[in-house]
Amino acid sequence: MCTAPGTDTRRRRPFYRFHDPEGNVEVPPGPVYPFDMYGRRSSLSAHTEVEIIPGLPVDSPFDAEMRTCVYEPPEPMRILLKHVERAPDKQVVGRWPPGLRWVQRGRQVSPPDDPIDSRCITVLQFMTGRSSDCWIADEDMAAVEYVYRNVAAVRFLQVYSGKYFAERRPLDETADTPLPASVMHALERTGNERLVAVDTPELDFFQEMGAIGWPFYVFIAPTGAVISKWYQGSPFGVPVLDNTLATVILMDVIFCGAMRFYGEQLRSMLPPDQYTLLEEDFSYEKPPSRMPTEEAAVTNATTTTTSSDRLRYPHKAIVIRRQRHGADAAGGQLEETFLVVADTANDRVVWRTWTATGLGSEASTDAIHFGSVDGLCQPRGLCYDPQHDLMYVADTGHHRIVRFRIPSPDVLRSAAVTVQVEQVTGTGKADTDVVGTRRALQQSVATPWDVSMLRMKAAEEDDGVDPFPDPLYISCNAQNQLWKLDFYRQPRDSAAAPVPRSCRAACGGGDQTQQDITQDDNRRYRIEPAQALQLVPGLAQPAGLVATYLPRAGTSPRPTLLFADSESSSVRQFDLEARECTTIAGGGSGDGDMDDLFDFGDADAVGNARAARFQHPLSIAYDAAHDAIYVADTLNNKIRRMDRTSGDVQTVQLVDEADVPLGLNEPSGLFYDAEGHDGRGALIVCDTNAHRVLLVEWLDGERGCRGRTYQVW
Structure with a gap:
């Protein structure tokens, strides 16, 4: 003070x-x-x-x-x-560069006053639509704007400067949108209503300001002079700035000093006897807060013809099969099948059921929308615990993990049903804790993107001790880490919901790099204790996650986390037994060089998966029967298949029901249904920017390389 x-x-x-x-x-x-x-x-x-x-x-x-x-x-x-x-x-920015294109709420607008004509302190936030650092900084900026909403001498603007080729494509002048489609979708997906300047494809303004990453802040005086600027990247790179309160106070220092110096050149001045713009009891949370609640969600059975059934930017869809509640062997209806979707931009999770026995073109026409869980914020990840009949959700915008049970369709047909949503970890706010170990409900997780449950192998002999339930693994995108949620012991084969115990980091130290680590590195650097090895790798905003058992040469399958490392445009794996983190496809050198984060492109590979090039992949799926990994190569608008045995990476060719080639629009979610397509396996794809979910069934003789698609939502 x-x-x-x-x-x-x-x-x-x-x-x-x-x-x-x-x-x-x-x-x-x-x-x-x-x-x-x-x-x-x-x-x-x-x-x-x-x-x-x-x-x-x-x-x-x-x-x-x-x-x-x-x-x-x-x-x-x-x-x-x-x-x-x-x-x-x-450095002076008196006039806006002519190459900027100004938009607001999806419409092109006139530029705001130039800095030298504004009589304001102009705050520029350089951002990109594919960085969780920018999303967290956007929350900070919203808080700052709320605190200084009545200060006429201050204005806030955003500059969209895309990192990836897909974000920097020149505008198609024949299109009916003022911006490239990828940028328009990025702004709409996050609900951005601010005045935004879109940089040139060459990032001229970004480079002119000396920006070194995203987000990057620039303060411009009413004279046009650049008076302050800084990079606020990964929260662990600049710890003093990752806290909203610290950001508010820091900007108060800048604003007050500028208002004292520039005086009448600004729209408002700082009184002589005042040295802060903050009230003693100021609040930086705009009411009503979007903090999560534990209120129950009510769901009703509706048909697919209702407008509420339409998806907006879905990020994950999975198929679950469970025994019908109350069914017996004589009834002949032992199983019910659901398609569950994280309807991200609608802030909810929705599901459907099929009356047919399997998923396919015939079953999809008989789909019924049986309900939704609302009150979430940008949910992205889903996984199912079959033993306890629980659906786990990565509630990304609320920085927490929740779970619920899908009600029986028979019950939903008769009346509205209350679905109890339970929070299992997360505090509702992003934090910089990179170790964890707190009790689950007291432990923060920053921007959880995906969740996956590892099926623990049963002990050969029952020693009489109650086992631990299967752990839940979480890809924490903003923390550049993978985390593990443990549960308390409970009786074997118990159907009761497991009680969350603790949550801690499982892989990654928090640095945004592509840093691989092996046992050879451990012997070279003598990392002690051995458990600390898991905190040495550098991850770069991990997204899609699969916890599974991977076959290894000469050994039995070992528990492994497969994940799409989005900012390094690579597919990586973490061996839970050896604590080794390695890049298996795409990406750069894997030695932690910052240039690794810019080794993206669009290329298949033969015999060497590391030679493949992706562009910000956001999801993966694993086909255990054929030891193949499917990758949602999001910004290349493709699905790719990696054969772990041969090292080949090839683009999956998709056709529609009329055998016409089908294009995707930034697919962001994959799920492999091993029982689909009459047991031959099927791939579920969230075609995110097209607001739809596709089912891919492999064509005869072209397994995994060419598939026919059916829109199932």
């Missing part, structure tokens, strides 16, 4: 880091820390002593003025701005 102006005369180092705008240039533009304007050295940052030593070779008038300034938040910032404006090579 800062003291009131004039009450504390001690000289001390400001808690934020400044650099002399007139000093010698040491590194090129593109700072990482707040106020590192041009990467120039300063005696305020070159030494760590509590008492700053005067007379250093790097000392300057800026240093001297900073050491003797009044200790109140606006004053150091005011001094910095004075020297920034005097700097001969200051």
